[in-house]
Amino acid sequence: MNVLVAGATGAIGRPLICALVSARHNVFGMTSSKLGLQTLKEDGAEGLLASALDAQAVDALRYGFFYGPGTWFRPDGDAAHQVLEQRYPIVGSGSGVWSWVHVEDAAAATVALRNSGQVLMKLAHMKVVSRL
Numbered sequence: 001m002n003v004l005v006a007g008a009t010g011a012i013g014r015p016l017i018c019a020l021v022s023a024r025h026n027v028f029g030m031t032s033s034k035l036g037l038q039t040l041k042e043d044g045a046e047g048l049l050a051s052a053l054d055a056q057a058v059d060a061l062r063y064g065f066f067y068g069p070g071t072w073f074r075p076d077g078d079a080a081h082q083v084l085e086q087r088y089p090i091v092g093s094g095s096g097v098w099s100w101v102h103v104e105d106a107a108a109a110t111v112a113l114r115n116s117g118q119v120l121m122k123l124a125h126m127k128v129v130s131r132l
Helices: 013-022 034-042 078-084 103-115
Strands: 002-005 026-031 046-049 065-067 100-102
């Protein structure tokens, strides 16, 4: 199956690319940099240099807040340092609730959804600037 991942070199993109490649999908990763193209090639995906900021070009699957490798919310990440230094802001009474998902769990769930035959993401007139 052909699968395109927007933001393929980001916190969720990297584990998602690896999970999809491991599941034997034909994976295309969208990135905004030449370094990202090289990373995607090394991870087994075909890189596409394009802008995900063009709302008319791409519709994408959305998640909650990520934690884990490659995010601010990991044991050695910026948010952890702010908490330990008592510099992490608390809004209002601090009773707010966030929807969290580990990047590897999000990748696994996305692959499971893709494998179930349901539509994962819709692409409309994506403009590819360059291919690796």
